[in-house]
Amino acid sequence: MTDSPMTPGGETRRSNSDVEMAIRTRELNLWYGDFQALYDVDFDVRRGQITALIGPSGCGKSTLLRSINRINERLGYVRTEGTIEVLGKNILDENVSMPQLRKEVGMVFQRPNPFPLSIRDNVLFGYRLHEAKATRRSSVNRRQEDEIVEQALREVLMWDEFKDKLDANSIELSLEAQQKLCIARLLPIKPAVLLMDEPCSALDPEATAAVEELLFRLRGDYTILIVTHNMAQARRVSDESAFMLMGKMVEHSRTDEMFVTPKFKETANYIEGRYG
Amino acid sequence: MFEATELNIRNDRIQERFRYLFLAMAVVLIVPVLVILSLLVIKGGPVLSWSFLTEFPKNGMTEGGIYPALLGTIFLVLVALLFSVPLGVAAAIYLSEYAKDNWLTRVINLAIINLAGVPSIVHALFGVGAFVIFFGFGTSILSASLTLAIMTLPVVIVATREALQSVPHAFREACWSLGATKWQTIRKVVLPNAVSGILTGVILEVSRTAGETAPIMFTGAVFFVPFLPESVFDQTMALSLHLYTLSTQVTDVPENLPYGVALLLILIVLAMNALSIGFRTYLRNKKKW
CATH class of the missing domain: 1.20.5 (Single alpha-helices involved in coiled-coils or other helix-helix interfaces)
Structure with a gap:
């Protein structure tokens, strides 16, 4: 993704570094077979901020999230129309390489899913995927890997507790540590965007608080788009919120505005818990 | 109330x-x-003894050991594995990880089901036609093992596919989302976590292969050869066929002798099954998901 083509609006080329919007979708329509899950979604996600996607079950928020790293295409019967720009480049273009896209757009899942490997191997998993084989296995590389592991674990606030247990099997960690590890695993490949699909729904309140603290830490360095069912969480962690209903983007504004003075009745009703 | x-x-x-x-x-x-x-x-x-395992038969099969038959069975099984495991595992990987639900996949699945249902004597005739005559391998270990391999292929495919499918989908998603290709995902995440199930299937296949008689009796196994096979193009003796001929073709066989052979054969099969179960339990206890 070195340069970006002309956008439909006729804007000129922009370099990746100064786009204000990390993600921009325009007239995004998506079908699972015959079922249309997204209708004309226009959605902008500001760089370096935390944006929450909220809405009742089946409203399309996870679908929208999963189309940004194109992981939902694995289902095989998904059809997408419109554009999704990530850092100014339409990722639905023919010449987009999936490994490169997913390097730039990391994903954290609902249930923590570390690999059944050691903590160290989990952190290095993505890094090793994108590293040519020849440069591996040297002692220089071993030192470099040690540094990567330390840096990533420090960033997710796990280093002090786990620096002596790097060989422990990740499956045996607490869910909180597993989810943090899943975030740590993304960092060595230096993504710009982190997609989080209800990352706290499997966690207890204390672990949720720890992960939210981590989100605040990562804010600024990463653009974070988080799907959540938890209104209070959206309110606590996000700068902006987007409310979806029946596959449509209903309202998108600053979180403090949306939760105090929602523009639409549907939004107000949902936030107040009248349905959903 | x-x-x-x-x-x-x-x-x-x-x-x-x-x-x-x-x-x-x-x-x-x-x-x-x-x-x-x-x-x-x-x-x-009473027949089983060390010399029974290590000696050649004597006096028109009525005395001595069954060493060449034991060795022959092991040979047949190993060569069959050499073909059926790579082929079966590769096919299972395709079906489990790559195949979409289209007509080709359905045809392949139908073929597997039918292959599993073909009677072993039909496999034997196919082996004669294809390997012995058409490919010109003659009646040899190679022909017999290929026939066995084709017969047991469905077992390997089904076992492997189940093992692959038991690897949680979440691992695959995690791997893809890190930018891995399908093959990287299979090699680094799916196969390492499926290997125990695959091996279980292979061991079960071994126990089935070792006991088969019909597929080998026309294709490579013979009643008696006075020497051990030196290459895959030689004929060989085999336990199952030995048992069959001892019980039906040879006169004046001591009553206990066929029972000894049968006991040995069933011990091999039971040992293989036990190994497979033990192995599976061991690996299952080791993995936590």
């Missing part, structure tokens, strides 16, 4: 009766196993 009526009591009695009926049917299963095993041990046990 809450006292059983006449009808309740009668229904309870009927349900008890059915319970015992089904239990009896289930227990009946144990009987043939016990009878077969004890008969074999009683009649064949």
